[in-house]
Amino acid sequence: MAEPKKYISQQELAKHNKAGDLWISIQGKIYNVTDWTKSHPGGQLPLMNLAGQDASDAFLAFHPGTAWKHLDRFFTGQHLQDYTVSEVSKDYRRLVAEFSKLGLFEKKGHGVLISFVVMAVLFAMSLYGILCSDSTWVHLLSAGMLGFMWIQSGWLGHDSGHYQIMATRRLNRVAQLLAGNCLAGISIGWWKWNHNAHHIACNSLDFDPDLQHIPFFAVSSKLFSSMTSHFYDRKLSFDPAARFLVSYQHLTFYPVMCLARINLFAQSFALLLSKRRVPNRVQEIVGLIVFWIWYPLLVSCLPNFGERLMFVVVSFAVTGIQHVQFCLNHFSSSVYAGPPSGHDWFEKQANGTLDISSPSWMDWFHGGLQFQVEHHLFPRLPRCQLRKVSPFVQELCKKHNLPYNCASFWMANVFTYNTLRAVALQARDVSNPVPKNLVWEALNTHG
Template sequence: MAVLPDTEPTSKKYISLEELKKHNKRDDLWISIHGKIYNVTNWAKHHPGGDLPLLNLAGQDVTDAFLAYHPINASKYLQNFFNGYYLSDYAVSEVSKDYRKLLSHFSSIGLFEKKGHGVFFTLWFMVILFCASVYGVFFNDNPFVHLGCGGLMGLFWIQSGWIGHDSGHYQIMATKGFTRFAQVLSGNCLAGISIAWWKWNHNAHHIACNSLDFDPDLQHMPFFVVSNKFFNSITSYFYDRKMNFDGFTRFLVSYQHWTFYPVMCFARLNLFAQSFILLFSKRNVPNRVQELLGLLVFWIWYPLLVSYLPNWSERILFVIASFSVTGIQHVQFCLNHFSSSVYLGHPSSSEWVEKQTNGTLDVKCSPWMDWFHGGLQFQVEHHLFPRMPRNHLRTVSPFVKELCKKHNVPYHCVSFWNANVLTIQTLRNAALLARNLSNPIPKNLVWEAVNTHG
C-alpha cells in the first residue's frame, strides 16, 4: 500500500489541487487517489456504495476514504478511470501516513477477513428471540406474557439491525449471495427496513460524519437539532431540500431534551417511511422489486401476528413494547454523534482521520456487553476502519488510541450513562437557544399558548 507517490517522469501531465476542485459536479466528477486523477463521472451511478460518497468528495484527493472502504484488490479497477493526469501538489500528512500504516498492518494480519463466529451467534440469538415471541403470542393467554413477547420482538429487531449494519460494511457470510440473502431476510422481511435505504443513508453518514448539511444522521428537523446553525434553515444535500426552522419546529426543538426518549420509542416509524420513500422514488435503487417484496413479507406477518392477540388493548401494548425496546438502538445511534463536534459544509477527505474522530464518541463497556452495543461502543474505530468486523474492534482500539495520542487528535470515550447525559445536555443547550433568539421568527398559536406570561 503506497504512502507517497513514486517520482514521475517530467513528461507526465499534472494539474493542481485547485484545478481538481473545479471538477466537482455530477456531470464532471474527478477524484485523486495516491496522486493519480480519475474521471468517475460515468461510474458514479454504478458505484456499489451509491453516487453520494463520490459526489460529496468530488474534486478532492480521496486516498484515505478509498483505502478505508475498499479492499486492496479494488485498486486494480482504478486504471479504467485514469484520465492521464497527476496531482502536482499531492502531499500526505503525518497522521495519514500512520493511519495508512495501520490499515496495511491490519490487512496483512487478516483482520478484515477473519469474521469469527459473531454473525453465527447473532443469527441464532435472533431465531431464539423470534420463536419465543411468536410462541408466547400463540400459546399463552397471559396478557403480561404477551407484553413481554412484544419486548422480545424489540430485542429481535435490535439484533437484526446489527446484522444489517455489519452486512452493509463487509461480507458477513461465505458468499455475496448468502450475504444478500441475510440482508433481505433480517432487514426487509423480518424488520421492515429496506437494506437499500440503510446502505444509501449510512454510506452518506460515514463519508460526511457530523456535517450538518451533508450527514443525514443529524438532520432530524422538526424534532431535533444539535446546533443553532439549524436555526438558519440550512439546506440538506442528502434529502435535496431546505430544512425550514419555522414556528412549529422551534416549538418542538425548545423541548427536545424532554421529548428525546419518547420520540426514540417510535423512531422506527420514520425508518419504515424512509424505506418506502426511497423505493418509490426515481432514484436508481438496485434490486428495487426484491426490496419491495421483502417489505411486503414484513407487512404481512407482523400485522397477522399482532391480530392474533385477543383484544385491541393487548395488540396496542404489544406494538408499543416492541417499538419502545427497539428504541434503545435508536438512542444508541444518537449517542455516538449528537454530542460530538459538528461543522457546516462539504466533508473533507484531506482531513479524514480528524473528521472521523472529531465527530464520534466511544462508549465504555465490558466485553460481555458487546452484544448489546453491536460494535457502536467502538464508534471511533468503526469510522476509521468501516470494513473491520466488529469482533476485532476491541483488538484494534489500543492502536487507534495511540494514533490519536501521537498526533493530538481527539479520542472521546465515556460510559453509557455519561453518553446519555452529554446527549441530553447538547439537546438542552440547543433548546434554550431556540427559545431566546434575539430576532424571533413569527410564533404560531401553540408557541403562544405555552409561553404566554413566561
C-alpha cells in the same frame, strides 16, 4: 523512453465536482469517475461529496485491496501537482496496511452465526408467547423479545452493509434482505444509501443525514438558519413549529426514540417508491411486503385492540434503545457545516464520534458501535476485531494530539441530553427573548 507525467493543480481538480463532471485524486493520481456513479456499489453520493479533491483515505477505508485493479480504467493520465500526505494520514495508512497483513478484515469470527441463532430463539419465544398463552404479561414480554430481535437484526444489517458477513456475495445479500427487509421492515437499500452518506460526511450539519432531524431535533443552533440538506435535497426549515419542538427536545428525545421506527418504515417506502435509482428494487419491495404480512398477522392473534396496541408500542419502544445508541455516538460530538474533505479524513472521523466504554460481555448490547471511532476509521473491520484495534487508534490519536472521545453509556446519555438542552435553550431565546444574565450566558456558552 517514458513520457513525462502530466500534472494538474488542486485548483483545477476542484473544478470537477459537479454532476456530469466528477474527478477525484487517489494517492496523487487523477481519476474521472463520472460514469462510475451509475454502477458504484456505494451509490453516487460518496463520489459526489468527495469529487474535486483527494479521496485517498476514504478509498482505503471503504475498499478492499482488490478494488485497486478497477481504478485503472478511470485514470486520466494526470497526477496531482504538489501532492503531499500529512503525518496523520501516513500513520493511518500504515495501520490499514498492518491490519490487512494480519488478516483482520477477513477474520469475522462466529458472531454472525450466534446472532442468527439468538434472533431465531427470540422470534420463536415471541411466537410461542402470543400463540400459546392467554396472559397479558406474557404477551408484553413477547413484544419485548421481538424488539430485542429487531435490535440484533439491526446490527446484522449494519454489518452486512459494510462488509461481507457470509461466505459469498449472494448469501450476504440474502442475509441483508432477511435481517433488514423481511424481519425488521426496513429497506437495506435505504439504509446503505443513508449510512454511506453518514460515514463520508460524519457530523456535517448539511451533508450528514444522521444529524438532520428537523423539526424534532437540532444538535446545533446553526440549524436555526434553515440550511439546505444536500442529502435530502431540500431545505431544513426552522419554522415556528420546529422552533417549538426543538425548544423541548431534551424532554421529548427518549419518547420520540420509542417510536423512531415509524420514521424508518416511512423512509424505506419513500425511497423504494421514488424515481431515484435503487439497486434490486423489486427484491427490496418484496422483502418489505413479507414483513407487512407477518407482523400485522402476528399482532392480530392477540385477543383485543388494547393488547394489540400495547404489543406494538412495547416492541417499538424496546427497539428504541438502538435508536438511542445511534444518537449517543454523534449528537454530543463536534459538528461542522459544509461538505466533507478528504485531506483530514482521520481528524473528522475522530472529532465527530464518541466511543462507549463497556466490558466485553456487553458487546452484544452495543453491536460493535461502542467502538464508534474505530468503526468510522475502519468500516470494513468486522465487529469482533474492533476491541483489538482500539489501543492502536488511541495511540495514534495521542501521538497527533487528536481527541479520542470515550464515555460510559450513562455519561454518553448525559452528554447527549446536555447538548439537546443547550440547543433547546437557544431555540427558546430566539423565539422569546429574555433578559440575559451571567448564569444564562455561562450555560449557553459552555453548554
